[in-house]
Amino acid sequence: MTNRRDFLKLGAIAASAGLLGSRARADARLQSAGVHAGPLLHGGKDFSPITYEERKAVPSACYQCVTRCPMVGYVENGRLEKISPQMNSIRTEGTLCAKAQAGVNHVYDPDRILYPMRRVGKRGEGKWKRVRWDEALDEIAERLKKLRDAGTPEKFMFHYGRMKSSTSKMVKSVFLATYGTGTIGDHTSICEGSKWVAQELSWGGHYDNWDFDNTQFILNFGSNVFEAHTNHTPVAHRLARALVERNLRMITFDVRLSNTAAKSSEWIPVKPGTDIAVILAMCNVIVNEDLMPVEGREFLRFCRVTRDVGATTEEKIAALKAHLAEYTPEWAEGISGVPAEKIVAIARELASKHPAAIISYRGPITHAFGVEAERALQMLAAITGNIDNPGGRLKAVGPKWKYPKGPKDKPKSGVLEVTKGFEGQVAFPNHHVSNQIFDVIREGSFGRPEVYMWYKYQPVYSNGDCKANEEILKDESILPFTVAVTPFYDESAALADLILPEATYLERWDWEDMVSPNQVPEYYIRQPIVPPMGETRDFGDVVCDLAERMGMPLGFKTKEEFVRLSCEMTPEVKAAGGFEYMKTHGVYHNPQTKPVYYSYLREIPESDYKAEDVIYDVREQLYWNWKKSKARSREEALEKGYMHTKNAYKGYVGQRIGDKVYRGFVPDKVNKTGYMEIYSELMEEKGFKPMPSYYPIPEHQExxxxxxxxxxxxxxxxxxxxxxxxxxxxxxxxxxxxxxxxxxxxxxxxxxxxxxxxxxxxxxxxxxxxxxxxxxxxxxxxxxxxxxxxxxxxxxxxxxxxxxxxxxxxxxxxxxxxxxxxxxxxxxxxxxxxxxxxxxxxxxxxxxxxxxxxxx
Amino acid sequence: MKDSNSKPDISRRAFLGGGAAVTGAGAAAALGGGVANSAVEGGAKKHYVMVIDARRCYGVQACTVACKAEYKVPLGENRSWVEEIEKGNYPNVTRSFLPRLCNHCDEPPCVPVCPTGATFKRDEDGIVVIDKDVCIGCKSCIQACPYDQRFLNEDTHTADKCDFCIHRVSQGLQPACVEACPSRARIFGDLNDPDSEVSRLIATNKVSVLRPGYGTEPNVYYIGADHTGENDHYAEFSYVDVKTNRRFAERR
Amino acid sequence: MTDHNFWGLLDITYIYLGGLGVGAFFVSAMLLLLGRNDRTHFTVARYGAFLAFVAIVAGGILLPFELEHPFRAWRVYLNFAHGLRSPMFYGAWFLVIFGAISFFYALTFMRRGASAEDDLARGRKVLAWLGLAFGLCLGLYYGVLHASLAARPLWHSPVLPLMFLVSAYMSGAAGVLFLFAIFHRKNSDAEVEKRFVRRGHQLLAWILILAGIQAVLVFLYVLFANAFGSGDQSAAIQILLPGGAFATQFWLWAVVLGILVPIVLAASFGVSRAERAPVPWWVAVVVPLCVLIGGYVMRYDIIIAGQITHPMGL
CATH class of the missing domain: 2.40.40.20 (Barwin-like endoglucanases)
Incomplete structure (x- = not known):
């Protein structure tokens, strides 16, 4: 049999005889590409497919979603060609999703805007003229100065969609605070606000992390972690690994077969907004059948299940039984459509497998009373002992950056109360009611901003009722002057008076701080992979400029400087080599740091809870520093008590449980105790049932x-x-x-x-x-x-x-x-x-x- | 289905041979067959294969975009992609994912049809490549691929397809899609090395290849893949939906 | 539906014209070689020779436009190293060789006073034999190019090359008959004219025979795909069968118009009246038109439908 080599020889001979076109004219690289002898690396380098030349690597951070994965941009001839995973990241373990890699498209989007634009026609008409940055910023500075001089800085409203880490600190904590406006809107309530509120009512601040690396069973209510999640790829790739390599069982309740449901062992369809019935019924089964694993019983010690914080475990179990009695599996079947026997079987399975990760997201949350679904889930995790333990539902940890705080003397901020919905509409607007902001502004009883600026936000498209959003944003009598800060000409920017072209996230600086799925914090930065295009500018630089123009210098002139200073101020980062290290490596974690579990078990030393200004609240059995609250005096604080002193949670020190004082579940945003609160007195005071309860969704009843x-x-x-x-x-x-x-x-x-x-x-x-x-x-x-x-x-x-x-x-x-x-x-x-x-x-x-x- | 790394023993249909002989290519048939095996016979160092563990794939399309980014593949075409197979009757519905790329077959039907020799299987590693400086754009190879992997690149005006990222692989890097896959569903390596991960996976798992009936001897092996096609009808359910997210969704 | 076909109208037209050239040459050569050295055979053979050359040149002109890099086409001809398994390598050579033969063959008819007995007669016959052989190769090549592709189940049939070949011969006969009907002026010599009438009937008879063969081949093509082919082939052929997207087109235009109507007309006006009257003028025009249109539609349907259908499952 003649093989290809002989053919080639034949060809060579023929070619030398001038008869054949040989491969000599062919793509030389294909001919010369050799065979690499060693193992093939998973990353760390990149080559051009055309020239085979190596490209320049710039470590940075993604910003296609809030997960903000560390990544590496590869540059060839000054052009960002590719975005690849950061192999040294402990969060991503060298992974990225499709969105991250398509970030390249933002930079070279033929429709990105490069110059400041000033409206010339009617608002929304689409007629613009190009202005110089100087003109644009002078105009804004003048308007803001006028408001400040008139004593109404709060009439400058700043509304952001996604602003995190260093940008948030620079803009919100430094620039806006120095200027003096507290009229700051966010977008959390169109994201997962009720989930955070439920966590604040139960175990304190968010985020929750799910320990897929160590779990034995996964119970999922409406989280689509394989497609979208606040910590998407870092968590999703660990889940995939757990499911395949450890053959874990995962059960997903969802209205639809998401990819997460599809990859689960079982998809259990559930009617919209009724997950809570299933969750409560599972709690019912576990409590009534006495299936609570020993870890759950022990954990109850750190739970508040009754009004009396000092109740015994038996009393707590009795209270649970009493509360859950009405929530039988049969009842839940009637509401959710999930067969009762299925609920019982899964509840039993959950109780028998420890640790279990009980997870949730927008499925159960984005409904009327969505807070209760998440609280019920916290209860289910608590009674099965799956809170903050390896393999369970964890209090996530992220890096703690230090950063320059700007001028020392900041004015007391004024606020237009437009961000928390209408009076009495929402019990705990801890994360605002951003979807209602336009309605509240239109209604006008809390006043209206005279300058409305939005950043990385799409009010028209992202909220419900697009028609109304468009009407309001277009209406000069409601919002007299509007500024959009964006790299792109979107539905909202098209209705602005002034557009400030922002650099994309691939052209700017940040330090970053998203939480780690493995409970070890990771410090990382974002740096420009390519310089900002056209006249686009990092908004961090813009606020510095704006502050100078208003005669209130912030103490740093650029975001780069802010990031550099932060690197030098943050001890762990400084020790690693500071700014230069971060620029070269992009990510840093302290190899000595152990994963953080059971943070609530840390005992508070006597020196802390006996410190000056720390007082003991007899009723809640906790220590708190009254000076950090809004109490005017120690006496007032003692008299009003922890629960009823505004911002008392800011002074929380520790919870006395038995004869020890524990760190417990540190409160955030509300004055809850240091217990994991299944029983919430705060809810009770707002007229809701203190224990997680089912409330029917009004519109779905008939x-x-x-x-x-x-x-x-x-x-x-x-x-x-x-x-x-x-x-x-x-x-x-x-x-x-x-x-x-x-x-x-x-x-x-x-x-x-x-x-x-x-x-x-x-x-x-x-x-x-x-x-x-x-x-x-x-x-x-x-x-x-x-x-x-x-x-x-x-x-x-x-x-x-x-x-x-x-x-x-x-x-x-x-x-x-x-x-x-x-x-x-x-x-x-x-x-x-x-x-x-x-x-x-x-x-x-x-x-x-x-x-x-x-x-x- | 294959149970080990032994090649499936599928002989071509007799009449196909007949058809080929009519071309007057009988002589060529006698000489042929060497192309495919030469990678091994010629003492090649590598036998690159990809193992795709479909159990791990969660359909996030990182590979699809990584490949687009690597080669700036014109819109409308892909060198690699992920298909979704959804089937069942409510509430017993499943969806599985099938990453796709060139199979770098041992018997590549695209290679012999090429009238210029622009496409060939490399002796040294078994990668089927296209020499863009030689291809005349006759599209024969596109028609010949039973996996619809080849397309006409509108920028180069030549046939194009996955080349296992030869510019990376030859310089010590994994292919772009392998690097990009967040769940490590794509595993690439040398089948000639018995200690490689791919050798181990193929030896210890039930693996399958696509359209084995075509006798192409693919070098992309699947673990846990769902081979259901849109037109497969099963007794127990009537619903099958195959989504490819490609421009011409019906082609597979 | 047809916007993603790598081989489209250009290719179909090229294949069609190539087939027409091969067929016209076949008819011309057969008349020349089988006919007694008689003026009527020679005259009709000349129509075929010219038609063959024109068609093959027209097709050849289209060919580079089908390539994305036409200026690299020379690579095909020099690719002895790798092309021996490529149908297109052979096709390219067949086209050039056949084109050259048909050029010289047509040239021999062009001389003033060219006749069956002139001094080029011998060379002309050699060219006729050669052209028959290479025409057969080229005619088969068009089918083999498609039929050899397992990835296109609708094409992947041993019958397809024969269908394309017979269709080519039919088109050739039809084309020559058409030219004959248009250009032939009644001869003053009644005896000669009688022989011309017989040539008309002869062409009609050939069409009849070829159409009969083609009808059988179409039947075999469908049968092979359905009964003996793989699942992929029987699934693919559904596109041509009742209910399929191309069924109406294929059966109405390619089969009824392109095969059955010619059979009926040829049988009624050709064979049955062979000795009595000339082929009616309208039959000599309508039959070729049916054959030519039907042949084009047949190629179109199979080439396009063959790219829409694809293997089943994975």
Whole structure:
């Protein structure tokens, strides 16, 4: 048999005879590419596929979502070519998701804006003129100075969507505080506000971390950790590893078969907003069948289950039994549609497997009374002993950066109370009611800002009721002057008076501090991989500039300086080599640090709780420093007590349990005790039941024959509103057909692919039907990423104004093949209604009607 | 399905041989066959294969985008992607993920059809490559691939496909998709090395290859893959939906 | 549906014209070689020679446009090292060789006063034999190019090359008959004219025979795919069967119009009246048109549908 070599020889001979075209004219690199002898590395280097030359590596941090994974950007000829995992990160362990890698698209988005833009036509008309930064900042500074001089700095409202770590400290803690406005909005309530509130009511501050590396069983209520999560890839890749390598069982309750449900051992469909019934029934089974594992019984010592903080374990169990008695599995079946025997079986399995990670996210939370679902889950984790233990539900740890605080003398900030919803609407607006801000401003009784500036935020697109958002943002009588800080011409920026072009996250500095899935904090930074394009600027630099113009220098001139100073001020980072080390390596963790578990068990030394200004609250049996609260005197503090002194939680020192004082579960935002509070006196005082309880969702109680419940969800390759300009992501996911169960579809004569109309009290959208058994009957599920009407040509087909945009030659613009179906945005349908306890936007409660428009 | 690293013993259909002979390529057939095996016979150092552990894949598309970024693949085409297979009857519904890429077959149907020799299987490592300076763009190889892996690159105007990231692999790095996969579902290595992870995985797991009936002898092995096709009908359920997220979704 | 086909209208037209050239040459050569050295055979053979050359040149002009890098096409011809298993390597050579033969062959008919007995007669016959052989290769190549691709189950059939070949011959015969009908002027010599009438009937008879063979081949093609082919092939053939996306087109245009109508017309006006009257003018036009259109649609359907259908499962 003649082999290829002989052919080649034949060819060579023939070529020398001038007869054949040999491979000599061929791509030389393909010929010379040798075979590497050693093992192949998983990263740390990168080569051009064209020239085979090595590229320059710049360690930095992703910002496609709040997870903010460390990563490495690779640069060739001054161009960011690729984003790769940071192999030295203990959080990501050298992994990244699709979104992270598509970050390259932000920098070279042909529709990113490069110059400050000043509106010239009517607001929203789309007529702009280019202004110099000087002009733009002078105008803002003048307006802000005027407000400050008039004694109303609070009429400058700053509203951010995603602002974390150093940017948050610089802008919020330093710049805005030095200026004197406390009218600062965020977006947590359209994210997971009620989850944080529930945690603040039970174990103190967020985040919760799930210890998949050490767990034996995973029970998931409505978290789609494989597709979207606040700590997505760092946690998700550990979950995948646990499921395959340790063959763990995982059970997922969800309205729809998410990818997480799909990778679980079992998907258990549940009706929207009824997870809480299942959770309570599981608690019922575990308590009534006396299945509480010994770890759970022991943990009860650190739980508050009755009004009396000193109750014995037996009393606590009795209280649990009494409270849970009505929540039987049969009752839960009637509400949730989950068979009672299934609930019993899973409850028993959970009780028998320790440790177990009990996890949740937006599924159970984004409903009326969503706080209760998360509190119930905390209870389930507590009684099974799965709180803050290896393998359980943990209090997450992140790095503690030190940073320059700016000028010492800061004025007392004024506040327009527009961020916490209407009076009495939300019991615990700890994380604001941001979805209601526009309504409150329009209503006007808390005053209206004269300058409304937003940063990394998309008020029009991201909140419910897009129509109203657009109306309000357009209305100069409601918001007389608006400034958008953004790299992109999105739906909201299009309605601004002034647009300040921001550098993308790949062109700027930050120190970063997201929590670690392995309970060991990791310090990391973001640095410019390429210089900011055009006239775009890091907003951190802009606020320094703005402060100078207002005659209130902040003590540093750039974000880079702020980050450098922070590196030198933070002991662990300084010891590692400070700023220079971080620039070279990107990430740092102290190899000596042990994972943090059982933080509540730390005993407080007597010197701490007997210190000056620390007083003992007899009723709550805890020590606190009255001076850190708003109490005017020690006497007042003692008289009012811990519970009723404003900001008393800030002075919390420790909880006396038995004869010891423990760190316990440190309160945050509310004056709860140092116990893990299953029983919440705070809830009781607001007129709710103190123990986690079921409250029916009003709109779902009397559904008409045609009514369906709208559920929204996220997919793995898009963030809610900010990634659709990334062509590599939008190519994968650009249309969001409505998932509808075959039974539900058949009743409406709808077949797969049909055009349908979805109507709610707020409006209607037209989209395609995806008829699939992967969703509960009676529900229509629409992801919330599509249907942009601005945000550039990849996202919407609508270009940014030509004279301001990058205008890079991008042949892919002519290859957009999804122009005929860019999906529909469900937020047009969803009213801005908050959870009455936590203020969370009730994304998944909307009642809609669905009808067929045209056959496929 | 394969149970070990032994090659599946699938002979081509007799009439295919007949069809080939009609070309007058009977002579070539007598000479042929050497191309595929030469990587081993020629004393090559490596036999690169990829093992895809579908159990680990959670469909996050990191590989898809990593590959796009690596090669700036024009919109509308992919060198690698992840398919989703959803099937069942409510509430017993499953969804599984199937990462796809060139199989770098031992019997690559794309190589012999090439009229210029632009595409060939490298002796030294078994990677099937395309020489972009030689390809005339006749599209024969695109038609010949039973895995729809080849496409016409609108930028280079040549056939294009996965090349196991030869610029990385030849310089000591894992392929881009392997580096990118957050769940380590893609494992790449040398099958000639009995101690390599791929050798170990293939030896100790039930592995399968795609469309074994085509006799292509793929070098991409799957663990726990769902081979259901859109048109497969099962007695116990009627719903099968295969999503590829590619422009031409029906092609696999 | 057809916007993602790597081989599209250009390729189909090229293959069609190539087939027409091969077929026209076949008819011309057969007339020349089988016919007595008679003026009527020679005249009709000339139509075929010219048509063959024009068609093959027209097809050849299209060919580079199908390549993304036409200026690299020379690489194909020099690729003896790697091309021996590539149908296209052979196809490229067959095309050039056949093109050259048909050029010289047509040239021999071009001389003023060219006749069956002139001094080029011998060379012309040699060229005819050579052209028959290479035409057969080229005609088969068009089918083999597709049929050899296992990845395209609709194409992957041993019958396909024969279908394309027979269709090529049919088109050739139809094309020559058409030219004959258009260009032939009634001869004053009644005896000669009678022989010309017979040539018309002869061409019609060939069409009839070839169409009959083609009908059988279509039947075998469907049968092979359905009964003897793999699951992939039987799944793919559904696109041509009742209910399939290409069924109406294929059966109505390629089979009924392109095969059955010619059979009926040829049988009614050709064979049955062979000795009585000339082929009616409209039959001599309509039959070729049916054959030519049907042949084009047949190639179009199979080439496009073959790229839409694909292997099942994974």
């Amino acid at each position: 559904l008409g024959k045609d009514d369906l419940i709208l559920t929204t969800f996220k997919v793995n390759v898009q963030s809610h509103s900010r990634t659709q300009n990334c062509k590599w992501l939008t190519e994968i996911y650009h249309a969001n057909p409505a998932w509808i169960n075959p039974e539900t579809a058949a009743a409406r004569g709808i077949a797969n692919g049909d055009l349908i109309k979805v109507k709610s009290e707020k409006g209607e959208i037209t989209t395609k039907a995806r008829v699939t058994p992967a969703v509960v009957p009676g529900v229509v599920a629409i992801s919330n990423h599509c249907g942009h009407w601005k945000y550039g040509r990849y996202a919407s087909g609508s270009a940014a104004p030509e004279e301001f945009r990058l205008n890079e030659k991008d042949p892919d613009l002519d290859r957009i093949w999804w122009s005929d179906d860019r999906g529909a945005h469900p937020n047009w349908l969803i009213p801005n209604k908050p959870d009455p306890i936590g203020g969370e936007q009730r994304w998944n409660d909307t009642v809609v009607k669905v009808e067929k428009v045209a056959a496929a």
